[in-house]
Amino acid sequence: MNKRQSRIFAIVATGVAALAFVGMTLHSHTRFDDLTNAENITPEITHGKDVWHKYNCINCHTLFGEGAYYAPDLTKIAQLRGEAYLKAYMRDPSQFYDEQRHRRLMPTQDLSEVEIDNLVKFLDWVSKVDNQGWPPRPILVAGGSLNVGAHGAGGGAARGQDVRPVAAGNDPRALGEHLFRTAVPVCTACHSLQPGVTLAGPSMAGMAERAAQTIVSPEYTGSATDVPGYIRESIVDPSAHLVPGAMFSAEGTSFMPNTYSESLTDEQIDQLVAFLETLK
Incomplete structure (x- = not known):
């Protein structure tokens, strides 16, 4: 290729790339309202965005992968943490x-x-934006990992979705352990399986023993009568009993999301209970 041919190739390639960029930009603008659920933007949400900028949250956190990368990305934080x-x-x-x-x-x-x-x-509005699986990297929140590409706005263990790992077979305890790591919101984002490792929520180590002690305690306010029942109650109705003195609740409401009864089937909850019951 001589100099003239190289020059023509560079000009044509640049022109094609520019046209493709402009075309994709215009197409994106026609989709923004649908992808961002723009019809749901309220004055309160707009003010919340102003608060985000006022306090320079982006100096440490990221949204959609854009920011300082000093603290966790908060794009889907509202799906991982309750209000x-x-x-x-x-x-x-x-x-x-x-x-x-x-x-x-x-x-x-x-x-x-x-x-x-x-x-x-x-942040709740941001979490519902269809971000097309971006950013594609794992996001770490309090020691747990959530792959945005896999779990995004509607990923994970949605109702009726088969999340069964190939190696687990039909053992409900193995299936429950898999759910513990993949259900949405992901359990490992708040709970450790290691003794004494407290994240946003208590460690699940010794869960069965603590459950047995709790249901016979005069301070117990729930309705469970056995260990499996207590664990199930803790999953589907986390505010039924609040552990006295714990920092995982406020004003009579547990920080744990109360949406698992909607996002998981009864069979999946049984599997999760079966796994947690083994943590003695």
């Missing part, structure tokens, strides 16, 4: 860390209740 948890965290992040052990880095921003409410609404 009560997010509000309590924003009020006082220090309550969620032992500064001597974890070296708390999240500053207390002194947000007003209105700012907190609207920021949570903004």
